[in-house]
Amino acid sequence: MCLFCSLGCGTAFRMRGEEAIAIDYDSENPINLGALCPRGHYNLEYLNHPQRLTAPRLGPRPVSWEEAANFIKQELNIFAKDEFGILVSCLTSNEDTAAIANLAKTLGIRNVLSAGSAADLEAYEGFKWEVPGAELATLEDIETADALLIVGDLLTRTPVLSKRVNQVKYGKRGNKIIVIDPNRTHTAWFATDHLACRPGTEAVVLAALSGDLPVAEAAEVTGLPANRLTAAANDFKAAAKGTVLYVPQEGAQRHDLGVYCAKKIAAASPNKKYIVLYQFGNTLGVNTIIDREAPEHPTYHDLLAKIERNEVKALLMFGEDISSGHPELQKKFRMLKFVAFSGHFESESPAIYDTSVLLPQATQMEAAGSYRLADGRLEKLAPVAAPAGERTCAEICRMIGGNLVGGPAAPELVSKKKEPAEIVAGLKAIEPLAAMPLEPITHFGNDHLVKNFFWYRVNNG
Amino acid sequence: MAKRVYLNLDLCCGCRSCAAACAYGHHLQSLLGHSRLKNDAELPLHCLHCDQPACAAACPNEAMKKMDDGTVLRSQFKCVGCRSCAVACPFGVIQTTLEKHLTPKCDLCLDRLAEGERPRCVATCTSGALSFVEADEQVVDEQKNLTSVRMLSNFIGRRR
Numbered sequence: 333m334c335l336f337c338s339l340g341c342g343t344a345f346r347m348r349g350e351e352a353i354a355i356d357y358d359s360e361n362p363i364n365l366g367a368l369c370p371r372g373h374y375n376l377e378y379l380n381h382p383q384r385l386t387a388p389r390l391g392p393r394p395v396s397w398e399e400a401a402n403f404i405k406q407e408l409n410i411f412a413k414d415e416f417g418i419l420v421s422c423l424t425s426n427e428d429t430a431a432i433a434n435l436a437k438t439l440g441i442r443n444v445l446s447a448g449s450a451a452d453l454e455a456y457e458g459f460k461w462e463v464p465g466a467e468l469a470t471l472e473d474i475e476t477a478d479a480l481l482i483v484g485d486l487l488t489r490t491p492v493l494s495k496r497v498n499q500v501k502y503g504k505r506g507n508k509i510i511v512i513d514p515n516r517t518h519t520a521w522f523a524t525d526h527l528a529c530r531p532g533t534e535a536v537v538l539a540a541l542s543g544d545l546p547v548a549e550a551a552e553v554t555g556l557p558a559n560r561l562t563a564a565a566n567d568f569k570a571a572a573k574g575t576v577l578y579v580p581q582e583g584a585q586r587h588d589l590g591v592y593c594a595k596k597i598a599a600a601s602p603n604k605k606y607i608v609l610y611q612f613g614n615t616l617g618v619n620t621i622i623d624r625e626a627p628e629h630p631t632y633h634d635l636l637a638k639i640e641r642n643e644v645k646a647l648l649m650f651g652e653d654i655s656s657g658h659p660e661l662q663k664k665f666r667m668l669k670f671v672a673f674s675g676h677f678e679s680e681s682p683a684i685y686d687t688s689v690l691l692p693q694a695t696q697m698e699a700a701g702s703y704r705l706a707d708g709r710l711e712k713l714a715p716v717a718a719p720a721g722e723r724t725c726a727e728i729c730r731m732i733g734g735n736l737v738g739g740p741a742a743p744e745l746v747s748k749k750k751e752p753a754e755i756v757a758g759l760k761a762i763e764p765l766a767a768m769p770l771e772p773i774t775h776f777g778n779d780h781l782v783k784n785f786f787w788y789r790v791n792n793g
Numbered sequence: 794m795a796k797r798v799y800l801n802l803d804l805c806c807g808c809r810s811c812a813a814a815c816a817y818g819h820h821l822q823s824l825l826g827h828s829r830l831k832n833d834a835e836l837p838l839h840c841l842h843c844d845q846p847a848c849a850a851a852c853p854n855e856a857m858k859k860m861d862d863g864t865v866l867r868s869q870f871k872c873v874g875c876r877s878c879a880v881a882c883p884f885g886v887i888q889t890t891l892e893k894h895l896t897p898k899c900d901l902c903l904d905r906l907a908e909g910e911r912p913r914c915v916a917t918c919t920s921g922a923l924s925f926v927e928a929d930e931q932v933v934d935e936q937k938n939l940t941s942v943r944m945l946s947n948f949i950g951r952r953r
Contacts, residue, residue: 355817357916367919370813491808494920498804501943518807521833521943 333713335423335613335696336371338706339490343368343375350718352379363471369491378676378695379717385678385692386721397723400689401731407646407670408732413440417635417644420622421651421675422448422612425701425713428725429618432650433625435733443635443644444626446618447654451587452610453632455580456619458591459608462747466595468708469575469605475499479508479571481541481564481597483534483590484579485517490609493577497522508567512537525564529554530764535586538593539759541565542600544752553764569601576606583765589758592750609706613696617704639664646670650725651693674728692722699724795863796927798839798901798915803943805922807835811914818913822892824899825914826885833944837914837923838886840865840899848898851881857898867898 334341342361345352355376359366388400395403408416418436420429436444446453474480475496487494500507501522511523514531529537533554540550540561551558568574576594580587591608598606610616622629630638638644647668652675655661665671674691696703698719702712723731809827816823826838846865849857856871857878867878874894879887888897902912910916915925926932 355814357913359916364919366916367810368814368917369808369810369919373810373813373817373917376817487806487808491806491810491919494804494806494808497806498920502803518835522806 334372338610340705364492389690411646415645416441417443418648419447422615426617429621431726431729435729449611451580455587458588460748461750463595465599467605469607477575479574481576483512484581487519532765535590542593542596573603578608614703649673694719694722694724801922804920806920811837814913814917824897847881848878851877
């Protein structure tokens with residue numbers, strides 16, 4: 333199974349002995365019918381990458397597992413418990429996350445949090461807010477819908493859904509696909525109604541559709557005419573069956589409010605459901621487990637602020653190094669006194685190289701585990717290949733913190749209550765990131781040619 | 794008649810997974826061309842395996858050859874990477890980027906065909922736009938007027 337987005341497509345490998353040598357297409361998988369997006373093809377490279385870690389390292393020096401474990405235990409005694417932070421990658425399986433949460437409990441560390449993309453974590457906050465009557469959509473709900481309300485660039489995040497989107501577009505006359513995105517994206521090619529709002533105001537458009545904000549007020553902020561907003565709301569409400577697809581994209585948007593409004597739209601009329609498509613495979617599973625095991629954990633931004641104020645001095649990272657490729661984060665991570673990184677690749681953390689212990693961890697394809705995907709289904713994954721010297725995340729936790737017993741690995745999804753007044757206040761504070769010109773964009777480089785084109789002259793006088 | 798790869802432009806979402814599959818199947822050399830039609834579509838350009846291939850006629854070293862089953866193949870050993878075929882191709886499907894001094898040229902994934910499977914680009918297509926079928930009249934007609942309903946409606950709809 334591929335975990336590079338939260339759809340969970342089936343993948344297959346051609347094997348030579350115990351080594352995967354080529355990607356194969358699993359045409360009997362009900363999720364993707366053999367289709368794979370470009371990211372899905374990276375699974376093979378991920379597994380066989382020449383820079384995979386195979387032995388533990390102390391800075392540049394390779395060491396034995398015992399030496400590395402002793403070094404970490406020694407450091408654990410030096411720092412106070414509140415000076416430690418634990419970051420869990422959102423590709424970690426439910427069982428491994430439970431083991432990490434247990435490790436934190438036995439060590440007394442309270443700063444445990446998931447390290448997905450910031451947009452995902454914000455969207456998950458909105459996902460937790462309780463809206464009575466809102467249901468998670470399954471993939472069948474998407475292909476049998478009469479109306480889709482898509483927020484963000486769905487077909488770039490999850491191209492495998494394009495078969496299902498095509499079924500809605502060409503399946504029946506009168507089907508609606510409403511796309512909310514400031515850019516003319518690949519998803520917008522398929523839209524019957526493309527609401528190109530000002531950047532950063534997607535949540536306001538959704539609030540206008542759900543009735544949280546008056547349409548006139550939303551029209552002013554988003555730059556869309558009020559009649560298009562009401563028409564889109566009525567279209568979606570009138571459809572016999574509909575699905576809201578929310579894609580949390582990188583950028584300064586309020587994804588928590590957006591997801592909350594998407595849930596409200598789904599709950600407002602019968603036969604409507606919603607789904608949030610996260611960037612990392614197990615965002616739902618990892619976050620629910622951490623919320624249950626460590627209810628008082630700080631948010632991602634809180635932890636970064638703590639690192640900057642020098643309150644957190646040591647960091648344990650599981651799964652992936654979030655600072656790789658982010659120079660600003662690397663600058664912050666250089667202030668840390670000690671970093672232990674349990675991951676897959678050796679060149680991933682150039683910024684924290686001198687003070688770090690690197691532990692090779694088995695990838696999601698080399699260890700068994702269960703994952704909770706975007707539509708709420710729980711998938712169990714059997715190992716594809718045998719690890720070459722790596723250990724699984726649970727084994728590494730056991731090594732650092734002694735014997736641990738985990739709780740139930742996959743808890744039910746929890747929900748929180750939120751005051752409506754607080755949400756309206758949040759929505760009113762949203763401002764567009766840039767004032768876009770609202771003239772029709774011609775989409776042709778040669779303006780002279782376009783303006784002499786008869787169709788342009790017919791429409792624009 | 795032999796099976797060929799056909800494209801339905803209405804369904805294609807421009808994700809380029811066909812190009813990725815092609816690259817991973819052919820030693821990281823993508824044999825597929827790609828085109829972008831302004832802001833309305835992004836589509837793969839497949840080798841049509843012509844009846845009278847211009848690329849074979851242009852090749853100075855007889856590296857391109859039309860086989861008995863109709864596929865136009867390029868010899869690994871004879872190809873010198875002069876890119877004459879890329880210039881000669883009337884459809885622009887042969888790319889000019891060289892890898893290991895070889896011009897990229899679609900071979901219809903002969904290794905997979907031998908196993909009775911579809912070519913990689915068709916097997917991986919996320920939107921169902923690519924199909925590997927025998928060319929009957931309907932398919933040929935659709936290909937002849939390769940107009941996309943989706944693109945036309947977008948084009949007209951945008952001018953308010």
